[in-house]
Amino acid sequence: MxxxxxxxxxxxxxxxxxxxxxxxxxxxxxxxxxxxxxxxxxxxxxxRDKDDLLSAVAAENLLRFEAEMRLGAEDTAAGGTPVYRAFLAYVAVACERPAHYRLIFGDFQINNPSEAQQAAAAACVNYLYELVEQGQRDGTLVLGDVRELTSLLWATLHGLVDLTLSRHLREPLTVEGLTSMPGLILTMLNAFAPPAS
Missing domain, CATH: 1.10.10 (Arc Repressor Mutant, subunit A)
Structure with a gap:
């Protein structure tokens, strides 16, 4: 065995x-x-087939995303809020392994995702929900529907990563994606912060 x-x-x-x-x-x-x-x-x-193999690779990488986000969120020495640190970790994993990121989130379709891939995807999304709920509890993120806010933040983060990987987010047209990412993530999170009283 x-x-x-x-x-x-x-x-x-x-x-x-x-x-x-x-x-x-x-x-x-x-x-x-x-x-x-x-x-x-x-x-x-x-x-069973190629889809099953690629689904296993995708599952491993989704678990890696979740693990790295958790580690990032817990790294208080890095500064910022847990969601900020987790998002930086998410970007780092995506940029270290762009082909794996695109396998999960790109145009290539795995026709029959395995139970392991579906469970890993659910764990990753559920952790994003936890982060947003924590941000709402500690007053760094606006109150509202957790699923909607998480979806909006994740879609924005995904767009930043995708534009960086495809080299559309670069000087001189825009800011340089990877080097500007901490500031971009901070600006994004500040846009979803509760109004100052």
């Missing part, structure tokens, strides 16, 4: 590498198996 777990992990790592190098269309069970040095049929013992 240990060998099967090890092989699955190797296959996921190979798929992740292929995704980084060539994008989701080039990730096939055959190429992943060849990269690991197993038979052509070995990957099928762990994944």
């Amino acid at each position: 240990e060998q099967a777990v090890g092989t699955r992990d190797l296959l996921l790592a190979a798929a992740s590498n292929l995704l980084t190098e060539r994008g989701p269309d080039s990730v096939t069970l055959r190429q992943v198996g060849a990269a690991v040095g197993v038979s052509r049929t070995a990957p099928y013992r762990h994944f």
